[in-house]
Amino acid sequence: MNELTSDLVGYLAACMTTIAYIPQVWMTWKRKRAEGVSLSMYVILTSGVAMWLAYGVLMHSWPIIIANFITLMLAMFILGMKIVYK
Template structure:
């Protein structure tokens, strides 16, 4: 595969997986409720996303860095709301 095609696939995957968090973040913020959000799952997820971000930084892989930075922000936002809206 050529580098531009590989990057395109990476950016598309990054957009899709990152944008998947937006509806949950929006719904939790709008309703001011997070009873359907698993605390344990989001704690583990935030740790995993942070590791993916570190991995992307080590590789200087922009699609991985951008996607995981944005996803980490969204996941932390949801996790904080879970803790606040007990």
């Protein structure tokens, strides 16, 4: 598999896993409540996404950097809403 193909797979996977957060963000924002969101799970998840972002930066891997930056922003938004709407 050449580098272009592997990057394409990486970008596609990154788009799909990042877009998966949008319905949760939208629903939390729209309803102004987050009782169905686990605080401990989102703390762990957000920490893990931050580590993936750091890994992407260290590896100079744009699919990992872009996806995890956007995912980190979305996860932090949900985490923030969980804290605010407690």
